[in-house]
Amino acid sequence: MKEVLVSATMSQWHGGQQPIDPKPKTIKNVVLPLDGSQSSRLAVPIARTLSKLYGATLHVVTVGKEVLHTKEALSHLGLTSEEMQGAVLDACSGDPAAAIVGAAQQLPSPLLVMCTHTGVERSSDDFGAVAESVLRVAPERIVLLAPERGDRAWVIRRVLLAHDGTPSSDCATAPAAEIAQSARAEVIALHVAARKAPHPEPGSLPAPRYIDQPQHEWPAWAGEFMDRMLAMGAPCSSVQFKLLVTGGQPGSEVAQLARDRDVDLVVMAWRGKWRSEHHATRVVTRTSGCPVLLVY
Numbered sequence: 001m002k003e004v005l006v007s008a009t010m011s012q013w014h015g016g017q018q019p020i021d022p023k024p025k026t027i028k029n030v031v032l033p034l035d036g037s038q039s040s041r042l043a044v045p046i047a048r049t050l051s052k053l054y055g056a057t058l059h060v061v062t063v064g065k066e067v068l069h070t071k072e073a074l075s076h077l078g079l080t081s082e083e084m085q086g087a088v089l090d091a092c093s094g095d096p097a098a099a100i101v102g103a104a105q106q107l108p109s110p111l112l113v114m115c116t117h118t119g120v121e122r123s124s125d126d127f128g129a130v131a132e133s134v135l136r137v138a139p140e141r142i143v144l145l146a147p148e149r150g151d152r153a154w155v156i157r158r159v160l161l162a163h164d165g166t167p168s169s170d171c172a173t174a175p176a177a178e179i180a181q182s183a184r185a186e187v188i189a190l191h192v193a194a195r196k197a198p199h200p201e202p203g204s205l206p207a208p209r210y211i212d213q214p215q216h217e218w219p220a221w222a223g224e225f226m227d228r229m230l231a232m233g234a235p236c237s238s239v240q241f242k243l244l245v246t247g248g249q250p251g252s253e254v255a256q257l258a259r260d261r262d263v264d265l266v267v268m269a270w271r272g273k274w275r276s277e278h279h280a281t282r283v284v285t286r287t288s289g290c291p292v293l294l295v296y
Helices: 007-016 044-054 070-077 096-105 129-136 167-183 218-231 250-260 280-287
Strands: 003-005 029-033 057-064 087-093 110-115 141-145 158-163 186-193 241-247 265-269 292-295
Touching: 029 044, 029 096, 044 057, 044 110, 044 141, 044 167, 057 070, 057 096, 070 087, 087 096, 096 110, 096 129, 110 129, 129 141, 158 167, 158 250, 167 186, 167 265, 167 292, 186 250, 241 250, 250 265, 250 280, 265 280, 280 292
Parallel strands: 029 057, 029 110, 057 087, 110 141, 158 186, 158 265, 186 241, 265 292
Antiparallel strands: 003 241, 141 292
16 A cells, blocks of 8 residues: 655645634434344444543434333343443334434434444445445444454544545545544544546546655645645644545555554545445445444
8 A cells, every 4th residue: 555645734734724613513412223232232332432522412222022111121231220321221112223213313413323233243245234224224424333343442542534535525524523623533534546537526636646756746736635624624733633645445445544553433424325345435344443434
């Protein structure tokens, strides 16, 4: 993987525009579906940390054939009263995916947090049936966690913002900035300079052609790229920020960088559907080794 670090333009960038004023937290409710399995419980510390950072209410959603009473539900989920402190338990019945989506849609400004699968181990490209069904509804924000990550402690120190230079990727910038500022985390913005698309999205900002010649077009491109991200809500100079550019397959490059740099959270835009089983978003979610925030 060939990387170009273009942080030399950071002082000019910060002086070129004024940071936007702080905005109210965009997440008011964190929705955590649990099914009683050990795999689903791996998302508990992720959801708790995010609810604290956003100042949001944590809603634990469990779905069964019948609606369980509180004590029965907590026993089924393996949760203690201490773990549920400050949280709301939503016990539902019916189709799991429909109940999860319904619970989230009834709440203002929700963020879903769930594992990609909780049953048998899947291939590197597959999600579980419930996660796939939830994603078909295209929630505005969802954090997905591959259970293979295990139960390691989770603190957000480094956020990776994946951006491909298209306007539709801009929607991930402000959420990445918000959570980085709340967690006092470093932000790495990664642009993967893929091959030129035959029909590029209007307004796209493709990287210069030659990734190994930063002395030519790179300074101007980097300045324009970072100006765009600042306008969309990227962190101001109080948060450490880096821009990396690399070439290759977007999904594998983002996932590799996340692993190499010990990234704690990847933030990326998605279009509400998977174009193929090897779609970049799916690859990153399953192989980055950390939770992934998808912004629609």
